[in-house]
Amino acid sequence: MKNDRYQPQKIEAKWRQKWEEAGLYRAKIDRNKPKHYALTMLPYPSGDLHIGHWYAMAPSDVRARYMRMRGYNVLFPMGFDAFGLPAENAAIKRGIHPYKWTMDNIKRMREQLKSMGTMFDWEREAITCLPEFYKWTQWLFLKFYEKGLAYKKLAPVDFCPQCNTTLAREQVWGEDRHCERCGTPVLKKELSQWFFKITDYAEELLDFSKIDWPERVVSMQKNWIGKSEGAEVAFHTEDGDEFLIFTTRPDTLWGVTFMVLAPEHPLVDKITTDQYRQAVEEYKAQAARQSEIERLSAEKEKTGVFTGAYAVNPVNGQQVPIWIADYVMMGYGTGAIMAVPAHDERDFAFAKKYDLPIVTVIQPEDSSFSGELKEPYTDVDHGVMVNSGAFDGTPATVGKAKVTAWLEEKGLGRAAVNYRLRDWLISRQRYWGAPIPIVYCAKCGTVPVPYEDLPVILPEDAEFLPTGESPLKYNEGFLHTTCPLCGGPADRETDTMDTFICSSWYQYAYLSPYYQGEQPFDPEEGAYWLPVDQYTGGVEHACMHLIYTRFFTKAMRDMGLVDFDEPMLSLRNQGIILGEDSEKMSKSRGNVIAPDDLVREYGADAVRAYLMFGWRWELGGPWNSRGIEGVYRFLHRVWELLLSPVEQSLSQAQNGEEVDALRRKLHQTIKKATDDLDNFSFNTYLAALMELSNLMGKVKEKLWSSEVWQEATRTFCLLLAPACPHLAEELWSRLGYEFSVHNQAWPVFDERLVVEETVEIVVQINGKIRDRLVIPADADEAFVKEKALSSQTIQNGLQGETPRKVIYVPGRLVNIVK
């Protein structure tokens, strides 16, 4: 009987249909099994699944399938991050309603996702733009408001002129401060906006002890939160106006020779003397203009002007001039600093430029230097305090703490902590988002929409115009409402929420999509499945989604909705697949690889396998068309190997050595595959399968009718099942096993069978390989050494000399030192 060839197109759709009919991947609470919540970041429904989605999701699916075979009850859901700008831009450009555009795209992408052969439980799908979903997004907003975690304030904010909306600080990237979505440099605008008080959780967000996340993400988040410890010190002007400064170096207080305020500092106008007023006004105007126009000024040459006012240094009563300069930011600390040019790079440069005095107050330990400083001395671990009154002689290492304590005692200042993290600006002046459930009443002021009135529905009949203001503002039907408190006429808030809010809690929505109960998700489902055990996705979300969702979970914990501190216990990031030209894939470059085409040509299993085999998953790299053909060939070979019969099986006599060799390789492969999948090492997992198939190919003729061959083919199907679910199922069925391979347990290896019976020992003289010995694996040291020394090559190498030392590493080598 001649076997037919491997034709993925003939088997893949068939099995997917069978799986669906059998409800194979429905995830239901089962208290007899340990649970595993595997999650991969949900896609934005842009219209087409691209290779990046495959690269992110296919290996995640492999891992979820592996955990399932390991006996876990696995939840692996999928949904769509469906609010956002492209939908609205399509509406502006082509007159398609964002809802229709989005839902059409979802329909298409859902089918594409299914073609991957993933084990997503589609009955748990959640789409963030549906009222049944965003009702709970709004509900959470109200809870945040109730808890004082949502507030509105007038503030200078970042505005993207291309996207026509404000952005959170996290969504402004790079030195030129461009919009994370479209790359346009942002503008500063003074606007009244809603914020979430993420800074309340700054300290807790710095604690990563409960999660296993990549070091890279941890360090990016730490960096982003930017904790610095020091002291807040109160200074006064000569006229008695108080202003606070923050410093990390209270030990250098005696070295203050001038003060600097940010140009926007509220005290500037008041303290500026008439003589300097014009210069100050000009400088302020220029600073404001600069922040709006050219930010790319390469050299950060320090500039500033004197205000004419003086401050009194509280520690020694000295009068020091107060300047304004744009190197001091209003947004960080108190917007005012004490300048210690002797011990700070920036202050030093400023002092040099404007010829301000420099006073050394930290003396480097062993140098007896005096005179003019060439550069500031910023070392905090060495040196002693000088010119600092009673503190003279205090080592710099303890100076900070001692001075801070002294300041507190004297009532001049206090220990203080500053964070770089800003509160999260969530207002967006766009239509296609969840409306902020707030009403403004002339009588009652800002009034939250009552919970029972949720959801606040987006009107269908909005005008989509790129005005920079929310289209909802011009929608009379939406705008005008009645005040929930007094029943009088009132206006709705017309801004919508940042879509990152939807994705901050979506992992909870999957538990019971569009839940109708009293809270966003079914508590029974939550008690069983939560938290997420394994999360996967791109590292580009390190300081956005991944920080927001941690914040949300902590806030939800404090509301009593969940009982844990972290949303995702373990996180892994995949890399990025580049075009074949090593450039980022883009339509304009014409280097885009379309997964649909690949599936048509090679089948989904080959695409999955190549995406795993081709790169280290966390790194990614350029696409290689030859590479996928190699993997495709491998799958063909596997098909022939397991299915095509041997014409005449050679020796029935079952050569013992080959049986042992195959069995050993089989168990070694199970061990390797298990380890590799545990560690997300998908490329070596596939390499191990290839090695096994290579050996099987060599012994097939001899062992085809043997028991060990059956064991090998069966196990091969099981090991292949997570990677190539369709092919494994087809092979499984053709080998005569019962549906489904995906309901089988992951094979276990026998440690005794993994061990080789004989080992090759390398014999070195002075670390250079001179001979090799094949010995029984359990040979003892004396025997191996004896054998090594008596070998002819070694005798020749030694030339009669007695070795000084003989080192034996069991199972590996003997090193003879002359």
Add this chain to the structure above:
RNA sequence: GCGAGAGUGGCGGAAUUGGCAGACGCGCUAGACUUAGGAUCUAGUGGGCAACCGUAGGGGUUCAAGUCCCCUCUCUCGCACCA
């Protein structure tokens, strides 16, 4: 400048925890089968004619270093006048 990561054949990448560098695949070479081959199969494939030399470069520790320590260089990513 600060923080994180990386540097191994022509290419993607392997190398338990210091113990045979280059698994597996691509590509390449030769052969077989074929009307044909960009299909398939078989064999070979780090460099060098060799002794030997080889994991970015230079030092060190060790019987033994891709792996540990010190210095230098290059690349990628994040942050960046953060007081």
